[in-house]
Amino acid sequence: MRSVDIIGVGITNFGKHIETSLVELGGRVAIEAIKDAGIKPSQINAGFFANMQAANIFTDFTVGQNVFWQAGINSVPVFNIENACTSGSSAFNLAWMGVASGMYDIAIVVGAEKLVVPNLGLMQAGSTELDTLEGLVVPNAFAMRANLHMATYGTTKEQLAMVAVKNRRHAGLNPLAQFRSPITVEEVLNAPMIADPLTRLSCCPNADGAAAVVLCASDYSRQYTSRSVNVAASVLVTGSYENPCNMAQWDADRRASSIAYERAGLGPQDLDVVECHDAFTISEIVHYEGIGLCPEGEGGRLLESGATSLGGKIPVNPSGGLLSKGHPVAATAVAQIVEGVRQLRGEAGACQVEGAKVFMAECMGADKAGDIKSCTVNILQN
C-alpha cells in the first residue's frame, strides 16, 4: 500500500439549506474541492459518496452519480456508502484504500445530507432491533451512558455541560458553524430535559450540509499543490453489541485508535488537535478516554482542566463540533477531515491551533438503540 495525501477540500456551512437540493449541496463541495486541488474533474479516477437519509427522507438512490455528474465526473466508478454517522469516514476509508492500493491515482469523497425537512426519520437506525422497539432510542441510550459514567468515575453534570460550553465557544470562531452565540453551564443545565442528564443543549442539533476531500497518491500530489496533507492512518472497525460489561466505555474507540497509532507510528501524546464525534456531551468525554487523551474515567476532569479548549494542551473540536455545528450525518465525518486539513495547512482562521502537525478525526456510528456499529479513526500529518 502506498502513501496517500489529501490535495483538496470543500465544505458548506452547516445549517438550513432549504432551497438547495442534496445533489446541489454535494456538487458544490465537489467543485470546491477539485478547484482547491488544482486538478480537472477528468483527472479523478473514482468517486465515493456518503449519505444516510436520502432513501428514507426523499426515497432517492444513486445520489452520488448525480452529485459527481454536477462536478463533471462521469464514467469512472462511483459508489454510494452508508455507515450511520461514520458514513463519510467509511467512504473516505474506501477511497483511501483505492488510492493506497494503486487502483486509483486520484479519488474524491463527498458526504452530504439534508435533514431539515418535515417528517424526519433520523432516529430510525436499527429500528427493527428489539431494544429500539421497546423504546431505547439514541438520546436515552446516551443518557444511560452518562449516568453510568457519573456513577462509576465521579463525572459531574457540570463537566458534561462544559463540553457544550467549550464547543460553542469554539463555534463562535467558525463562520461555518450553525450555532455561534456563547452559552453558559447554567444555560445547558437549565435547557429543556431530553433524557436526564442530557438537556437540549447537550445533544447535537440537525443540519443540512456537505463536505468533500480529494485524495491523491503522495507520489503525484506535489504536481498539483504545495498544500497537501498526508493520511498517516485510516482505520475502520465494527463494534456491534460490544463490551457489554462496561457501557461507560467504548472499546471500538480503543481498537480503532490503537490500530491507527500503530500504523502511523504515533501515540496520543503526538496529537496536536482532534475532532471527535460529540453527538452528545457525554460522547466527547468518553472519546477522550477511548483515544487515549487521558486514563479511563478521567475525561470529565480533563475537560474541566481546559486542556481540550483552544489554547489548551490538546484542543478538541476547534470547529465547534457536532454540538454547535449540527450533524448533517454523512457530511459530519468528512467535515472533520476538512477541518484537519485546514488546521495542518495553517488555514483554520480563528480556530487555528498554532503549529499543528498531527490531527486525529474520530467518528462513531450508532444504531437507534445507541449500540455502536462502526468507528473510524483517521490521522493526518504534515
Added chain:
Amino acid sequence: MRSVDIIGVGITNFGKHIETSLVELGGRVAIEAIKDAGIKPSQINAGFFANMQAANIFTDFTVGQNVFWQAGINSVPVFNIENACTSGSSAFNLAWMGVASGMYDIAIVVGAEKLVVPNLGLMQAGSTELDTLEGLVVPNAFAMRANLHMATYGTTKEQLAMVAVKNRRHAGLNPLAQFRSPITVEEVLNAPMIADPLTRLSCCPNADGAAAVVLCASDYSRQYTSRSVNVAASVLVTGSYENPCNMAQWDADRRASSIAYERAGLGPQDLDVVECHDAFTISEIVHYEGIGLCPEGEGGRLLESGATSLGGKIPVNPSGGLLSKGHPVAATAVAQIVEGVRQLRGEAGACQVEGAKVFMAECMGADKAGDIKSCTVNILQN
C-alpha cells in the same frame, strides 16, 4: 494488485420470504458461504453488504453490521453499499479491490433485499430528477428503448417475447427460481400491457432474496477449498446521461466489458456462459450487443437463433434471469456471481453448461427515469 478467488457461495431462493427479516436472510447466506468456503467467521477481514431499499421501506440503516454479526463476523470493517441494481456487484467490486490490494486476505459480500411488502417504493430511484417528476418511470423508459430498437434494427415483438420464454424455460430447471412454469410467446404478447410493447411477462417481478460470496487471495485459497474460481476481471463504470445520440444502445456495457476483456486477456468469443441484467426483455437483447455477443442491432436475431438458450453456443441467463427468478435488487448481482461459480464448479445442476470455463456477469443500474447510472462486468474463470 494480486489475484483473487471466490472460495464460497450462498444463496436463498428468490420469492416471498414474508416471515424472514432482511437481517435473517442476509445472515443465512453469509453462514452458507462461510461453510462452503471451509473457513471460520473469524478468518474474515472485512464485510461488504449491499442493499437498496431497507432505508426506504423499513427506515433501517447499518444493516450490514447486523447481518454479519448473525454470521459471527464483528469487529472487522463493514461497509453498506448502494448502487441501484448494481448494488451487489458494486459491493463485490470493492471487496475484490480490498483483497486484490492486499488490504484484506479474505472478504465477504452479501446482497440482500426484501421487496414483497406493502407500500413498495422501488420505482423512486432518481425521484428528484425532472424527467421522473414528469412521468418517465422505469418501464416507460425501457419501452421507449424497445420501440427504438425495433424501429432501428428490425427487432420484433416476438423476439422480445422469446427472451421471457427462454428464461422461463431455464428457470424450470432452477429450483431456486420464483416462476418456473413454461410460458409461450403468445402468453407474453397477450399478458396485460405495462408500457407498449412491454407486457407484464416482459418485466421482471419483485422478490425477496439474498446471496453471498467469500473472496480470498489466490495465494491462500487452496488452503481452504479445491473448488475455488478465479476473478479474471471486476469492472465498474458510471454512465449518467450517456450516449443520448442512440438510446437503443448502452455505451456503459461496451465500456465495462471492453475494460474487463482487456484485463482478463479474453474476448466475447471466449465466454462459455453469461448472466446479464434482463430487467426487461429488451434489456437482454441490448446487453448481447453491448458485451459483444453479436454486432449492434443483431440481438433479436441472436436470441431467435437459439444461440443463447441452454444447449446453444453461448447460453445467457441459465438460472432463469431476473425475468423468472425475480429481482431482489441488491441480491441480484451477487446471485449472478453465485450462478457463475456454480457453473464453473460444475455444480449448476440441470442448468449446467457442460465444460464451462469462462463466465461473465453483467449488471446495470438505472435511476427512476431509466437513465443508466452504473454498469458492472465481472469475468470468472477456472
